Amino acid sequence: VTVYSRTDDPRLEYPGPVSAPAPRVVVRRVSAFDYETHLAQPGLAAPPIVVASVANSRGAFLLTKAQSIEWLRKQLLDPCAHVVGCNLAFDLVCAAVEDESLLPSIFKALDEDRIHDVAIREALIDIARGDLVERGSEGIGIRYGMTLLAQRYFAEDLRAEKKSPDAWRKRYALLEGVPIEQWPWAARVYPMRDVALPLQIFERQEGQPNLHDEGNQVRAAFALALMSTWGIRSNIDSVAALRTRVEAEDAKNTIEFQRAGILRADGTEDRKRLAALVADAYDGAPPMTAPTSKFPSGQVCSDRDTLCESGDPLLERYGRAGKNDKYLTTYLEILESGAVQPWNPQFNVLVATTRVSSDAQQFPQEGGVRECWSARPGTVYCSVDYEGLELRTMSQRALWAVGFSLMAQAMNAGLDPHLIAAASFMGITYEDAKRRYDAKDPIVKVFRDLGKIWNFGKGGGMGPFAMTFNARKGSKGEKTTAPDGTVYVGARFCILAGVATMCGQHKTRGKVQGKEKRVCTKCLEVAKKLDAGWLRAWPEQKALFDRASKITKSSRYTEVEIPVSRVKRGKCGYTQWLNTPFQGLGAHAAKRAMWLICKETYLDRSSPLFGSRLVLNVHDELIAEMPEGRAPEAGDRMADIMRSTLCGVVPDLAPSVRAEPALSRTMSKKAATVRDATGRLQVWEPKAAAA
Numbered sequence: 001v002t003v004y005s006r007t008d009d010p011r012l013e014y015p016g017p018v019s020a021p022a023p024r025v026v027v028r029r030v031s032a033f034d035y036e037t038h039l040a041q042p043g044l045a046a047p048p049i050v051v052a053s054v055a056n057s058r059g060a061f062l063l064t065k066a067q068s069i070e071w072l073r074k075q076l077l078d079p080c081a082h083v084v085g086c087n088l089a090f091d092l093v094c095a096a097v098e099d100e101s102l103l104p105s106i107f108k109a110l111d112e113d114r115i116h117d118v119a120i121r122e123a124l125i126d127i128a129r130g131d132l133v134e135r136g137s138e139g140i141g142i143r144y145g146m147t148l149l150a151q152r153y154f155a156e157d158l159r160a161e162k163k164s165p166d167a168w169r170k171r172y173a174l175l176e177g178v179p180i181e182q183w184p185w186a187a188r189v190y191p192m193r194d195v196a197l198p199l200q201i202f203e204r205q206e207g208q209p210n211l212h213d214e215g216n217q218v219r220a221a222f223a224l225a226l227m228s229t230w231g232i233r234s235n236i237d238s239v240a241a242l243r244t245r246v247e248a249e250d251a252k253n254t255i256e257f258q259r260a261g262i263l264r265a266d267g268t269e270d271r272k273r274l275a276a277l278v279a280d281a282y283d284g285a286p287p288m289t290a291p292t293s294k295f296p297s298g299q300v301c302s303d304r305d306t307l308c309e310s311g312d313p314l315l316e317r318y319g320r321a322g323k324n325d326k327y328l329t330t331y332l333e334i335l336e337s338g339a340v341q342p343w344n345p346q347f348n349v350l351v352a353t354t355r356v357s358s359d360a361q362q363f364p365q366e367g368g369v370r371e372c373w374s375a376r377p378g379t380v381y382c383s384v385d386y387e388g389l390e391l392r393t394m395s396q397r398a399l400w401a402v403g404f405s406l407m408a409q410a411m412n413a414g415l416d417p418h419l420i421a422a423a424s425f426m427g428i429t430y431e432d433a434k435r436r437y438d439a440k441d442p443i444v445k446v447f448r449d450l451g452k453i454w455n456f457g458k459g460g461g462m463g464p465f466a467m468t469f470n471a472r473k474g475s476k477g478e479k480t481t482a483p484d485g486t487v488y489v490g491a492r493f494c495i496l497a498g499v500a501t502m503c504g505q506h507k508t509r510g511k512v513q514g515k516e517k518r519v520c521t522k523c524l525e526v527a528k529k530l531d532a533g534w535l536r537a538w539p540e541q542k543a544l545f546d547r548a549s550k551i552t553k554s555s556r557y558t559e560v561e562i563p564v565s566r567v568k569r570g571k572c573g574y575t576q577w578l579n580t581p582f583q584g585l586g587a588h589a590a591k592r593a594m595w596l597i598c599k600e601t602y603l604d605r606s607s608p609l610f611g612s613r614l615v616l617n618v619h620d621e622l623i624a625e626m627p628e629g630r631a632p633e634a635g636d637r638m639a640d641i642m643r644s645t646l647c648g649v650v651p652d653l654a655p656s657v658r659a660e661p662a663l664s665r666t667m668s669k670k671a672a673t674v675r676d677a678t679g680r681l682q683v684w685e686p687k688a689a690a691a
């Protein structure tokens, strides 16, 4: 029995001084819990349970599958019982798969902050310290596995033990159906030892920063684990067509690159030849990799960006195709597996800004990849994304931090913030810009596009060099066509602004995230002018930027707090100080909405969402699979929850909050909201020509 003081809900009033809330004395009984299961495999993210281990103040013990369900049910329903684990969402989903009658009590315990996860706690603590482990050795979802935690807290190396040939960790399926008394000693000891560690770690984490937000993150992790387990399916015909197309293109490219000597006859890359071509293209001074002991002066870079920016058409094509093309290896394989069994995306509940990341986010936006995902028979996809989420959270942050925001005023009044930026760039009034834009003036359209790039990209304090570099990558499929018909990848400011007819004739060197890069000198000049125009349009951002410079000038690093969730992030530089609060604010709203939607889909029989399943969380967008007959009402309900959640998080921007549902049979960025004459939601169908 532990007695502790617990702080109240941190989501109260912001800003203002943090007064210490009166401690509430709560009695709690803490147990650690862990399952040993069959191995997870593609399409089976929550495999069958073999045995459970529990540790509490009295010691550690094993439970059979049936005992574990009853034990868990008792804990989940007991308001004083707290359950601790490491990546516990997985164990809870396995239990729910075994006995779905557990679901209501799992949601209840999660809502009561009685489910704890030492991995999530450690990530929150590390965010406060500014030391989040971004990449783990155990896959995208498992940065904070027991191996890392045991090393940190007990200086114990679990790796050797886990790899030893008689380790049972991955072989419990062999013991399915064998009475526990007959198990080998090692198979009985391992889970009891392993479950005791999180209990001790949990106690030692108490009192560390950011743990007030644990409940929100653990709830999000559970919703994400359910999503991952449900998985998404692909359409076998669409995938086959995509493979045919990609392979034909690849065959054509291979012949070209073999002729040029970059590829050998067997298809392997001739690195020496490539390095020589790159060096030539860069007039003998190519970008070099960091020096290593083997290559003290570094090696000639041959990454995609170096190739694409070499100015040599062959290298540019090589950079965009061939070896650097991930379609053939990664994406097609995933898509093909999704036609055989569900593909289970991997989510990481928490990056340093408190956003979610996942392997699904890395999927290309264009090229027909997304369109291969296809809703299960009888269901349709519903996608809802927050319109300009970060413009809203950025403005709310400005209101709280500097007391005013012209962007908030503009958006609440229904004005177009991109057009306001465009008007400022061009030195004309908003009314003029609006009139010309409505009359389809191509120049205003271009400046509005640039305004959009600045509104979404500049709030994090990115300098003109990085803005130019990022825009040129064209990561969302942007292209720029020069007057002579040459098509460039990405947004090229010099051509768009009409100050050059060719991009990249002269280059300027600079650094992006510590790496040396070169960008078009003319593009950079345009970017500098647009920067000034943007700050004139939004003086609140100027005030924030000034404050950021002041704070990060003397000491290189500082701490920043995300409003509402009050999660602190340590060791922030200039850009992190600027972008963490508004990105975190958006993440807080999106996770809260995801949780509420998830709960209705599983539990609330009175909700139109009951029976739908969330399948993806990609940036500002949630995607669900819905029974087609109920989808019109379910889609509206989903958008409703998303809007009202965001309104609560950015109260001063509430009039501007938009999120509309779009129903479709395959995933598509083009999917749009379609309603019939009565306003009832309809399934969007792609145009016949596109199909």
Ligand SMILES: [Zn+2]
Pocket (backbone or CB within 6 Å): 492, 493, 494, 495, 500, 502, 503, 504, 520, 521, 522, 523, 524
């Ligand atoms: Zn340029």
